[in-house]
Amino acid sequence: xxxxxxxxxxxxxxxxxxxxxxxxxxxxxxEMFLQLPRESYGFWxxxxxxxxxxxxxxxxxxxxxxKKTSEVLVHQDWDNYNRTASTLFGTYFLLGFVIxxxxxxxxxxxxxxxxxxxxxxxxxxxxxxxxGIGTGLLFxxxxxxxxxxxxxxxxxxxxxxxxxxxxxxxxxVIALRMHADIRVLAVIAVTSQCLANIAMYIAxxxxxxxxxxSWRLYSPTKMVELMSFSLCAYVITIxxxxxxxxxxxVISALxxxxxxxxxxxxxxxxxxFRLLCSQIHDLLAPMSSSYHAQQDKQALQQLLLRSxxxxxLIVVLLIVPSWFFVEDLLRIWLEIDxxxxxxxARILLLNIAILVIYRNTTNQILLMCGYQKPLMWIxxxxxxxxxxxxCLLIQPLGILGVALGTLIPNILLAIFVNIPxxxxxxxxxxxxxxxxxxxxxxxxxxxxxxGLILFEQVTENYNSLLHIIAVSVICAIPALFSxxxxxxxAGERHQLKHIISSMLPRWQLKL
Numbered sequence: 001x002x003x004x005x006x007x008x009x010x011x012x013x014x015x016x017x018x019x020x021x022x023x024x025x026x027x028x029x030x031e032m033f034l035q036l037p038r039e040s041y042g043f044w045x046x047x048x049x050x051x052x053x054x055x056x057x058x059x060x061x062x063x064x065x066x067k068k069t070s071e072v073l074v075h076q077d078w079d080n081y082n083r084t085a086s087t088l089f090g091t092y093f094l095l096g097f098v099i100x101x102x103x104x105x106x107x108x109x110x111x112x113x114x115x116x117x118x119x120x121x122x123x124x125x126x127x128x129x130x131x132g133i134g135t136g137l138l139f140x141x142x143x144x145x146x147x148x149x150x151x152x153x154x155x156x157x158x159x160x161x162x163x164x165x166x167x168x169x170x171x172x173v174i175a176l177r178m179h180a181d182i183r184v185l186a187v188i189a190v191t192s193q194c195l196a197n198i199a200m201y202i203a204x205x206x207x208x209x210x211x212x213x214s215w216r217l218y219s220p221t222k223m224v225e226l227m228s229f230s231l232c233a234y235v236i237t238i239x240x241x242x243x244x245x246x247x248x249x250v251i252s253a254l255x256x257x258x259x260x261x262x263x264x265x266x267x268x269x270x271x272x273f274r275l276l277c278s279q280i281h282d283l284l285a286p287m288s289s290s291y292h293a294q295q296d297k298q299a300l301q302q303l304l305l306r307s308x309x310x311x312x313l314i315v316v317l318l319i320v321p322s323w324f325f326v327e328d329l330l331r332i333w334l335e336i337d338x339x340x341x342x343x344x345a346r347i348l349l350l351n352i353a354i355l356v357i358y359r360n361t362t363n364q365i366l367l368m369c370g371y372q373k374p375l376m377w378i379x380x381x382x383x384x385x386x387x388x389x390x391c392l393l394i395q396p397l398g399i400l401g402v403a404l405g406t407l408i409p410n411i412l413l414a415i416f417v418n419i420p421x422x423x424x425x426x427x428x429x430x431x432x433x434x435x436x437x438x439x440x441x442x443x444x445x446x447x448x449x450x451g452l453i454l455f456e457q458v459t460e461n462y463n464s465l466l467h468i469i470a471v472s473v474i475c476a477i478p479a480l481f482s483x484x485x486x487x488x489x490a491g492e493r494h495q496l497k498h499i500i501s502s503m504l505p506r507w508q509l510k511l
Contacts, residue, residue, distance in 0.1 A: 007283060007307070008495065010154045014279035017158035021165050028169045035176040039117060043124055044182060051135045057095045060234030061088050062146040063285065064226050067368055069150025069208075070289035078210045084226065085147070086217035089140055096139035103132025127186045134190030144200035148207065150286045156203045164196035232372035236363075239379030243386050244271075247402050250390045262341045263399045265330065270348035273322055277315050277356045280307055284364035292369045301426045304365050309436040311361045313487055315353045316437075316445040317479065321472040322349055324452045328462040340400055347403040351410050357437060358414040362422045371421070378417055385409035443486040444479045451475030 033041055065088055072081040107129050111121050148157040171188045204211065244267070251263055284307055291299045326345045330336040363375055386409050393401025419433050426432075452475050462468050484493065 006152070007280070007287070007310075010152065010283050011280045011310075013155045013158050014282055015276075017162050018275065018279060020162050024165045024169045028172060031173050031176055036182070039120065040182050043120075043127070044185065047128065047131050047186070051099075051132060057098070057139070058142075058234070058237075059095075060230035060232070060237065061091065061226065062142070063233040063367070064088075064230040065143060065146045066150035066286055067229070067289045069147050070152075070286045070368075071293040072208075073151065074290055074293040082210075082212045082214075083217045083219050083222050085143065085211060086213050086215070087219050087222045088226070089143055089213050090215060090218040091223065092140035092143060096136040099136030099139060100133050101136075103129060103136065107132070123181055123183060127183045130183065131186045131190065134186075134194075138190070138193055138197055141197040141201065144197065144204045147204050147211070148200065149282065150289070151204075151207050152283065152286050152290075153203065153207045154283060156207070157200070160196055160199045160203065163199075164192055167195075168192035229372055232376040233367065235376045236367070236372075236379045239376075239383050242383045243406065246387065247390060247406065250387070250394060251399060251402055254391065254394050262336070262338060263344065263402065265336065266341060266345040266348050266399075266403070269322075269326065269329075269345050270352050273318060273349055274352045274356060276318055277311065277352065278360060280310060280314075281360060281364050284361070285368055288365040289368040300365065300369065304362060304422065304426055305428070305432075305436075307365075308357065308361050309440075309487070311357055312436040312440045313444065313483055315357055316440045317448070317476065317483070319349055319353050320445050320448045320479075321452065321468075321476075324449070325462065325468050325472070328468060329465075332463070332465060332468075340398060344399050344403045347400070347407055351403070351407040354407075354414050355410055358422075359410070359418045362418060362425075366421065366425065369425070371425075374421065378413060382409050382413055385412075440483070440487055444483045447482055448475055448479035451478065 032044065036044065065085065068081055068084050072078060107125050110125050110128055111118075145157060148154070168189060171192065172185055175184050175188060247263060247267070284303070287303060288300055291303065323346055326349070327342045330342065330345065367375055386406055388405075389408055390402045390405030393405050395401070397404065422428075423430070423433055452471070455471050455475065459471070462471070484496075488496065
């Protein structure tokens with residue numbers, strides 16, 4: 001299968017899975033919020049928040065395993081790969097044991113750490129124990145998700161995750177309707193993840209039948225060998241976490257907790273925008289690792305340029321209505337009528353657009369091609385600049401200053417570091433670096449924005465989400481037609497027709 005066609009199909013699979021999981025999440029959150037007592041719901045959210053940080057114990061090994069999986073499919077060095085996989089599985093097993101140990105040690109002091117009703121102490125302690133022990137025991141089996149991603153078995157992984165979320169939602173809703181307490185919900189959540197891990201293991205063995213895990217293959221030497229790459233990847237991940245998670249701490253410390261609520265809303269909007277713009281990133285790392293293992297520099301350059309062009313198209317199609325309707329969305333969703341919040345949301349949307357187009361897309365590829373150390377230092381520099389500017393600008397500008405403290409380092413690093421690094425890697429000119437965004441902006445963004453402005457002249461206000469969606473879809477039609485004609489090559493148009501015709505009955509589609 002041609003790589004471009006594969007890239008389109010797998011990206012479409014990611015978008016479909018993301019939409020389904022998002023709908024399930026919204027519905028399940030509503031059911032749990034309405035059915036559970038407020039304190040129980042708060043404790044449930046607290047559990048996910050606490051044990052969600054267990055991903056930090058990954059230490060970058062997940063990305064390293066993706067890289068090794070892509071490479072073994074090229075070099076077929078299965079003995080070396082099995083030692084790597086067994087070493088990482090053993091390491092994850094030990095880290096999972098740490099989670100179990102910390103859970104058991106902290107459970108007796110739960111009522112001291114957190115404040116809740118005395119009558120719920122036993123229930124919450126048992127729930128905490130089961131959730132924490134389950135998380136620890138299941139932690140090492142997360143490697144199979146990384147193996148499937150490295151082998152580009154994205155569709156199979158997506159199917160398993162979607163079925164897990166749907167089954168988990170159905171079971172939890174039934175339990176809620178039967179007035180089950182929070183302990184039953186914890187059992188359901190852990191069990192559904194356990195079944196999903198079993199399915200991931202089966203899918204992994206089918207995709208890589210020569211994969212073998214054994215304690216006898218555990219190698220401390222292999223661990224040291226992986227650390228040079230995985231620690232750089234881990235620092236990059238932590239840097240991103242600091243950039244996107246510490247703004248609220250800065251605001252609460254220097255301007256008051258009250259402003260955190262408004263800023264948190266804008267970060268939610270920006271994170272949803274980033275999620276929708278970056279589904280292709282899930283594929284770039286394993287693909288680029290495979291090309292790098294083949295020493296196919298031309299294929300890597302083409303992958304980077306094509307993916308950047310595709311991301312530009314997605315970003316423009318999403319940022320135009322997001323920028324235009326952000327005030328109406330926040331009014332409808334949360335009844336917010338604060339101009340500073342609206343402009344803060346727009347600044348963060350612009351920040352994500354630049355981040356996704358000129359930094360994250362290229363970073364996914366460069367990380368797998370030996371650029372992990374430069375990318376690590378870029379991440380550290382951004383953290384320091386972000387925190388410094390946010391602290392300096394919050395007093396005169398409020399939450400707008402914090403948003404600008406995130407945007408300014410991002411722009412400067414993109415222009416003076418990431419884009420030159422990408423140009424050197426792809427041997428392209430300044431014009432070729434900015435050409436995709438300029439062309440997409442004029443051919444897609446301009447007609448889209450013009451349509452929205454025309455609708456604004458005949459519509460006084462937007463009072464419902466359906467109204468906003470309808471107007472956006474109508475205005476997107478000429479923009480999509482322009483994108484099809486101006487932004488896709490003849491070969492890409494042909495491949496797109498073939499993919500769509502293979503998904504729909506031929507009598508429904510005659511292109």
